[in-house]
Amino acid sequence: MATLYQLRTGLSEAWDSLLDGWQRLYRRAADAITRFTPGKRKSDEDAARELSIRNSGWGVLAAEVYDGDAEVVVRIEAPGLDKSDFDLQVVDGHLIVRGEKRLERERTEGRYHITECAYGAFERAIPLPVEVQADAAKARYRHGVLRVELPKVAHAQRRRLSIAVK
Numbered sequence: 001m002a003t004l005y006q007l008r009t010g011l012s013e014a015w016d017s018l019l020d021g022w023q024r025l026y027r028r029a030a031d032a033i034t035r036f037t038p039g040k041r042k043s044d045e046d047a048a049r050e051l052s053i054r055n056s057g058w059g060v061l062a063a064e065v066y067d068g069d070a071e072v073v074v075r076i077e078a079p080g081l082d083k084s085d086f087d088l089q090v091v092d093g094h095l096i097v098r099g100e101k102r103l104e105r106e107r108t109e110g111r112y113h114i115t116e117c118a119y120g121a122f123e124r125a126i127p128l129p130v131e132v133q134a135d136a137a138k139a140r141y142r143h144g145v146l147r148v149e150l151p152k153v154a155h156a157q158r159r160r161l162s163i164a165v166k
Contacts, residue, residue: 061097061122067129072150074126079144080118086146090134094125095148131155 062077074095078086080103087098103118132150139148 061124063124063126065126065129070152072128072130072132072152074148076146077144078146083141086141088139088148090132090137093128095128096123096125098123
């Protein structure tokens with residue numbers, strides 16, 4: 001009987017440890033996980049509904065934040081979009097990136113006719129390390145990478161001071 005109790009206790013502890021690990025992973029990755037929702041255009045309703053049924057709707061919109069001396073640079077991997085598909089805002093110390101992906105491809109290879117469609121709106125809030133001048137920001141989209149340059153406000157810029165060693 002003691003062996004069954006030990007086994008049950010061991011399984012319970014293992015399950016609790018696994019659950020704790022998943023919760024920590026989720027908390028760490030929560031900023032990188034992005035919810036994609038079906039597009040809102042009426043002509044796309046059926047395709048979007050079918051896509052949302054086949055796909056859970058979650059994805060990773062990879063981003064990196066570089067904190068330079070005078071500016072913060074945010075790079076976001078978002079292939080397959082046009083620069084007009086993005087809506088960028090700075091709100092409460094976060095860079096909010098919104099957009100909508102509309103991809104339709106058709107091609108014929110031999111006897112096969114291939115049609116690919118992907119629709120969905122996305123939004124990601126990226127925490128900024130310091131206060132920035134949102135009105136002076138610049139954004140560029142090239143080769144599937146969005147680059148946003150946000151100048152720091154004067155009091156947030158780093159100063160370098162030389163210290164003489166005696």
